[in-house]
Amino acid sequence: MAALGAALADAAQGVPLGDDAALELAAASLPAKELCAAAAAARDRAFGRSITFSPKAFLPLTNLCRNHCDYCSFRRSPGDPGEWTMSPEEIEIWLARAQAHGCGEALFCLGDTPESAFPSYRRTLAAFGQCSTVDYLGFAAERSLEHGLLPHTNAGVLTVAEMERLRPVNVSLGLMLESISLRLCEAGMPHHRAPDKRPQRRMAMIADAGRLRIPFTTGILVGIGETRRERIESLLAIRYLHRTHGHIQEVIVQNFRAGPGTQMADAPEPDEATILDTVALARLILDPEVSLQAPPNLNPSSIEGLLSAGINDFGGISPITPDYINPHHPWPHVLALADSCWRMGFALRPRPPIYDRFISDEWLDPKLHDATRAVRARLAGEDLFSGAPARSPWRSDEADAGTRM
Numbered sequence: 001m002a003a004l005g006a007a008l009a010d011a012a013q014g015v016p017l018g019d020d021a022a023l024e025l026a027a028a029s030l031p032a033k034e035l036c037a038a039a040a041a042a043r044d045r046a047f048g049r050s051i052t053f054s055p056k057a058f059l060p061l062t063n064l065c066r067n068h069c070d071y072c073s074f075r076r077s078p079g080d081p082g083e084w085t086m087s088p089e090e091i092e093i094w095l096a097r098a099q100a101h102g103c104g105e106a107l108f109c110l111g112d113t114p115e116s117a118f119p120s121y122r123r124t125l126a127a128f129g130q131c132s133t134v135d136y137l138g139f140a141a142e143r144s145l146e147h148g149l150l151p152h153t154n155a156g157v158l159t160v161a162e163m164e165r166l167r168p169v170n171v172s173l174g175l176m177l178e179s180i181s182l183r184l185c186e187a188g189m190p191h192h193r194a195p196d197k198r199p200q201r202r203m204a205m206i207a208d209a210g211r212l213r214i215p216f217t218t219g220i221l222v223g224i225g226e227t228r229r230e231r232i233e234s235l236l237a238i239r240y241l242h243r244t245h246g247h248i249q250e251v252i253v254q255n256f257r258a259g260p261g262t263q264m265a266d267a268p269e270p271d272e273a274t275i276l277d278t279v280a281l282a283r284l285i286l287d288p289e290v291s292l293q294a295p296p297n298l299n300p301s302s303i304e305g306l307l308s309a310g311i312n313d314f315g316g317i318s319p320i321t322p323d324y325i326n327p328h329h330p331w332p333h334v335l336a337l338a339d340s341c342w343r344m345g346f347a348l349r350p351r352p353p354i355y356d357r358f359i360s361d362e363w364l365d366p367k368l369h370d371a372t373r374a375v376r377a378r379l380a381g382e383d384l385f386s387g388a389p390a391r392s393p394w395r396s397d398e399a400d401a402g403t404r405m
Contacts, residue, residue, distance in 0.1 A: 004028060011284040012041040019236055022285050026229035032277060039280035039310030046288040047312040051341050052351040053334075055379070056105035056316035057098030057149070060324045061086050061136060064121050065111025065156075067194035071224055071267070073259030074325050075111050078120045085124050091140050094321070095147040101319045104375045105152055105353040106144035108137055109325065112156030112196040134162045141169035145368075150375050152217070152353040157196045160208050167214055168365045171354040171372055172249065174217035175209075177202050179226050180234040190224045190264065203237065210245025215358040219252030219293075222278050223270030231278055235285045242290060247363070249355045250291035252315060253279050255298050257326055272302050276309040283310030291355065296337055297329045303340045316353075350379040 007021035062085040065075035076083040114121045115133055130136040141151035153166055154174040163173060180199045184191045191197040209216045220234045242248035255275050258265055283292050293313035294306050317331045338348040352375045358364060359372055
């Protein structure tokens with residue numbers, strides 16, 4: 001225990017926990033206050049007292065998906081109530097709204113390879129003049145750039161060729177690892193009917209993105225039946241990928257929230273102690289340059305706890321679109337979030353969906369530099385959150401974040 005205490009003290013000073021020390025924590029009973037204090041110190045050392053978020057528009061091109069995760073309330077099959085695929089005209093409308101509301105990011109998040117499972121969807125794509133979902137994503141990303149928005153795409157597991165197709169029109173890509181646990185893929189577990197949630201497939205894609213020099217977002221999902229050790233192992237797997245390729249710009253610690261109508265509708269959600277424990281562990285395990293975020297809409301009563309546990313980012317927050325993955329959990333009002341940060345001694349600031357250290361020819365297609373710098377400069381010019389805030393350009397009384405596309 002003395003050695004673990006020393007490792008924790010080193011982590012607070014910016015030296016991440018070694019593999020053995022991190023795994024030892026899986027069974028250790030260190031006080032939560034001690035763990036969070038070390039994580040908060042590590043965060044302050046790496047990021048100071050600024051907390052960031054990305055003002056975004058969430059554009060789910062389609063909610064058709066070939067996977068069946070037991071907890072997912074987003075995915076649909078053709079003919080299901082609530083099924084949708086956005087038309088090119090709808091994309092234009094929502095990009096124009098996002099531009100008018102001062103967003104910096106166009107987030108494209110959708111189901112895994114729906115054309116591989118649904119002939120009707122392939123026909124829809126053909127009617128749009130597109131051969132594949134990735135081609136449609138390329139079109140949508142190009143339109144986003146024309147509207148002054150930086151595209152970030154999370155479209156499930158992609159091949160090398162597909163990522164090569166998207167890299168010139170996206171500033172970053174993403175894929176949640178969710179969990180490294182094969183146990184969660186066994187019969188009766190939440191990933192059993194989701195072939196694209198096999199950890200080896202997801203690890204392979206994240207590694208391929210690193211070899212392609214693509215800035216990347218990933219993360220873990222907390223509360224779907226995994227153990228504390230499995231959460232630590234998942235964080236160590238992400239760290240390994242980053243240390244191998246250097247491309248992980250941010251890691252999300254996302255907590256499961258039960259959705260009505262799903263297989264896990266009555267499953268218990270992780271309590272605040274579990275969420276804060278995982279956030280603190282993530283900050284102590286991940287390398288200092290990797291940003292750590294937790295979604296504020298999934299933790300509305302735990303904002304101060306998240307800050308105390310070591311996050312430095314709240315991820316994307318939209319003034320015009322709901323969280324389609326968790327539609328029953330609305331985004332916070334940015335002013336209220338800024339006030340919570342201010343009372344804790346932090347400034348809340350907007351950021352683009354690519355972090356500064358990746359704005360170079362190595363990581364970003366040269367054709368995207370001007371657009372990226374323009375968004376970065378615009379958001380920096382709208383820094384309203386260094387004191388008691390008065391107004392936000394990303395949340396207005398007229399914004400109807402609950403409107404379905």
